[in-house]
Amino acid sequence: MDPFELNMNKAFQKLAVDIIPADKYLKDANECANNIMKLLQAKSRFDIGHVQIAGSTGKKTTIMSSDMDCVLFINGDELPPFKHVLDDFDNILTMTNSYQIRDVRTTKYSIQFKAKNFDFDILPAVNFTEGLRGDGDRLIDIQQQKVLELIRRDPKKNGYMYSSSLADAATRWMKRQDGFVNEMVRIAKFWYKTLYFTEYVSGAKSCIELVAVHAAIKEQNMDRKSYLRSFKRFIEYLRNFSNLNIHFEKNEFDVFDNSRPRVVDPVNPYNNLAKNWDWKSIQLVSAYANETDRRLQWLANVRAIRLDQLFESQPSYRPDIGEIFKSKDWLVSTINYSLLPDLKIRNEIFHKDSKLRYGLDIIKNYFQIAIITSNASSPNCDENQILTSVESTISKQIHNSEMAWKVPENENHEDYDVSFTMPVSDKRAIRISYSL
Known part of the structure; x- marks a missing residue:
């Protein structure tokens, strides 16, 4: 195999591992999901059969931090769009004091909310295997067949309404x-x-x-x-x-x-x-x-293993983000990592202004991409290379201009409006601070 392709393969393979959320994140997210589904099963006036963590988490294809899709299979005669079921779930979730549930919002087919800082999407589904016995695959096959029979009658009307009822089959297919x-x-x-x-x-x-x-x-x-x-x-x-x-x-x-x-x-x-x-x-x-x-062609021509350049966000510069972060008052440095909060806000305007909150989510994504791809590009990538990649991201993608960087020894992150702490290893992190 060509040396360039061999090294790119190693970088891609490392990237595929590095973008998996940390074990603790996955453990805590799954535990929270299972507890919330048990809460709904216990308190709902509807009979809930089995439950399933679906979506990317259930399929084992989750990257970084993803929503938790939880499907609850409803026994009985209730059918999509499950208005009464969703109203019932809404009442339970808004009345509970557990799991730090907030921002509960009901859509036509689901309930979305935050719990312990995880994003959740709860979807009711029809249970066509109520009272049946057999191994898991047989029951999934029966469920899939019954759902497809309904969709076949009117695919345009029934297709989306019954999609959650195929969650078990979708999860199984990807796991295979x-x-x-x-x-x-x-x-x-x-x-x-x-x-x-x-x-x-x-x-x-x-x-x-x-x-x-x-x-x-x-x-x-x-x-x-x-x-x-x-x-x-x-x-x-x-x-x-x-x-x-x-x-x-x-x-x-x-x-x-x-x-x-x-x-x-x-x-x-x-x-x-x-x-x-x-x-x-x-x-x-x-x-x-x-x-x-x-x-890809440019990297092949120059024989460079630079995933940070390959996966640089597109478009490289968004004027709406540049407008939100007009100030060029940034501080970037490497620090010891001791479970500092990943985002610390010291100026209340960042809590109150929806545009600023939106902008923080976008640039956090920029920083995560820069750090992960820089780290994956080389087995010996050091934190100074990652720091340089983050600085380049701020210059190019947020301001679309060259920046003059401050000497960290002469500055204090605590003096800035907001700070991100982004781990680069078990013990070290990049800290990025900004002031309006």
């Missing part, structure tokens, strides 16, 4: 993929996290996930699997998004939708996830993929 596929899915989702879209696309992350699965499966016929080759294939698919034609399972329903682009949900053949993308979003993702392809 091999480790390489799982890693490529995480890398693809990380790439997607670096992109900015002006319009919301329903199911976009699931669509990107399946494109990555398809690209990774192609590697199974190769003598040696290549992360770089698989990522290139994934990017090539998205460069030609309008012509996508991806499906995984052959079955009697597979002729339902032959339109293009097509990315068929492997557990719900009536669901073409690519159909949700509007023309503007298709043009954007294709343009972002073209830029990533250009970066």
Whole structure:
């Protein structure tokens, strides 16, 4: 294997591991999710059968910090959109003093809230296996068959309403993929996290996930699997998004939708996830993929293993973020890491101003990307290289101009309005502070 490809593969493999949330984060998030689902089971006036942590956490494809999708299967005659069930859940969650639950919001099909600083999405689902016995796979098969029979009657009306009822099947399908596929899915989702879209696309992350699965499966016929080759294939698919034609399972329903682009949900053949993308979003993702392809070619030409440049957010500069953070009063330094809070706010305006809070979320994402990709680019990457990458991110992506950096010894982070603490190892971190 070419030395450049070999080293890029090592960097991609390290990235796939580094973007997994810390064990403690996952443990605490899962414990909180299970406790909340037990609370709802115990106090709801509706009979709840089994429950499932679904989404990326359930599929083991979560990256950094992700929402917790929890599906509760409702016994009895209640059907989507579960208005009465959601009202009941809302009352329970808003009345409890446990788990620091706040910001409870009911949508048409779910309840969203924060608990112990984790983001939750609670989705009721129909339980078609009430009272049945058998092993897990048999019950999942029965559930999937019953749900698809309902969707087949009116795919347009029933498809989204019953999607949560396929959570067990979706989770099982992804868990059956091999480790390489799982890693490529995480890398693809990380790439997607670096992109900015002006319009919301329903199911976009699931669509990107399946494109990555398809690209990774192609590697199974190769003598040696290549992360770089698989990522290139994934990017090539998205460069030609309008012509996508991806499906995984052959079955009697597979002729339902032959339109293009097509990315068929492997557990719900009536669901073409690519159909949700509007023309503007298709043009954007294709343009972002073209830029990533250009970066890949440049890195290959200069033989550079620079994932921080490959995964630099797109667009590189957003005027709305530059407008929020006009001041160039920054302090960046390396410090000993002793479980300091990842965000400390000393100026109340950052609590009160929604634009500032939004901006903090965006730049935190910038910093995480810079630190993770710099660290993955080299097995011997030191904290000064990571610090330089963070400084470059602030200069380029927040201010779109060169910056003069202060000497940390002459400054104190406690004098600044806000501070981020971003670990780079078990014992060391980058601290980034800003004042208006």
